[in-house]
Amino acid sequence: MSIASVIPQTLTIDNLNKTFQIAGKSVDVLKDINLTVAPGEFISIIGPSGCGKSTLLRLVVGLERGFSGEIRLGEDLIEEPGVNRGMVFQEARLYPWLTIEENILFGLGKGPRNEEKQRIVQEHLELVGLAGFAKAYPYQLSGGMQQRVSIARALVNRPQVLLLDEPFGALDAMTRITMQQEIIRIWGAEKTTILLVTHDIDEAIFLGDRVVVMSKLPATTKSIIPVDLPRPRDRNSFEFVKIRKKIYTEFFSDVELPFAYSI
Numbered sequence: 001m002s003i004a005s006v007i008p009q010t011l012t013i014d015n016l017n018k019t020f021q022i023a024g025k026s027v028d029v030l031k032d033i034n035l036t037v038a039p040g041e042f043i044s045i046i047g048p049s050g051c052g053k054s055t056l057l058r059l060v061v062g063l064e065r066g067f068s069g070e071i072r073l074g075e076d077l078i079e080e081p082g083v084n085r086g087m088v089f090q091e092a093r094l095y096p097w098l099t100i101e102e103n104i105l106f107g108l109g110k111g112p113r114n115e116e117k118q119r120i121v122q123e124h125l126e127l128v129g130l131a132g133f134a135k136a137y138p139y140q141l142s143g144g145m146q147q148r149v150s151i152a153r154a155l156v157n158r159p160q161v162l163l164l165d166e167p168f169g170a171l172d173a174m175t176r177i178t179m180q181q182e183i184i185r186i187w188g189a190e191k192t193t194i195l196l197v198t199h200d201i202d203e204a205i206f207l208g209d210r211v212v213v214m215s216k217l218p219a220t221t222k223s224i225i226p227v228d229l230p231r232p233r234d235r236n237s238f239e240f241v242k243i244r245k246k247i248y249t250e251f252f253s254d255v256e257l258p259f260a261y262s263i
């Protein structure tokens with residue numbers, strides 16, 4: 001049975017604009033972003049470096065203030081962090097002096113009673129395939145295992161929306177592919193809505209129900225490409241390669257390349 005008991009609601013991003021002050025100048029980073037994410041949908045987000053992908057996730061998780069437009073989960077406006085959203089960053093960000101179970105417990109906060117907390121932590125360790133590592137310390141785990149712990153910590157409050165900011169960026173190619181399969185397994189079990197930022201176009205297609213391609217600054221949603229392929233996906237299938245080509249074309253349409261490059 002799934003750990004999640006809360007049915008995810010629609011995430012709505014309406015006319016979102018975000019400006020930063022950088023070196024005394026106003027820089028428009030996000031411009032008129034509109035995106036409606038269905039409950040349980042998996043959205044991949046790609047775009048040029050510095051276009052505002054992380055900013056978008058930080059706005060959805062409630063870490064960033066001072067924007068115009070609206071972000072809603074169901075009927076509720078998002079204005080600050082809350083347990084209905086969890087975030088995983090590129091690096092695992094675990095506390096090195098705490099064991100794996102203590103790291104996950106830390107994410108759980110004050111809510112449940114002690115025995116209940118132990119049960120929840122154990123369930124999440126099993127969910128991410130680390131049942132035997134409760135008493136280990138982060139330094140005793142590989143990078144991929146540490147990242148699984150941070151996924152467990154983000155899921156422990158049963159968030160409706162999981163925000164993944166290049167979560168596999170620091171991993172080697174082999175571990176990365178394993179983690180992609182793991183996240184699909186966890187998503188299948190939990191039915192959590194997921195927004196994933198990645199620089200890897202294949203990863204975006206392998207994982208997402210739709211791929212959002214953002215433009216360079218000020219970033220808009222340049223195109224949203226559905227990936228209507230059954231899972232598990234074959235990265236070498238004709239249909240996959242066709243979508244990859246379409247996304248490459250979209251991705252590079254406003255980017256000047258420093259050398260001759262054929263897509």
Ligand SMILES: Nc1ncnc2c1ncn2[C@@H]1O[C@H](COP(=O)(O)OP(=O)(O)OP(=O)(O)O)[C@@H](O)[C@H]1O
Pocket residue numbers: 020021022029047048049050051052053054055056
């Ligand atoms: N706290 C901040 N204060 C001022 N400017 C910021 C802040 N955070 C981000 N920015 C600026 O906003 C823009 C977008 O940054 P962001 O990190 O969201 O981009 P990104 O698309 O995630 O980049 P990358 O793909 O390289 O990780 C950049 O120009 C950055 O300098």
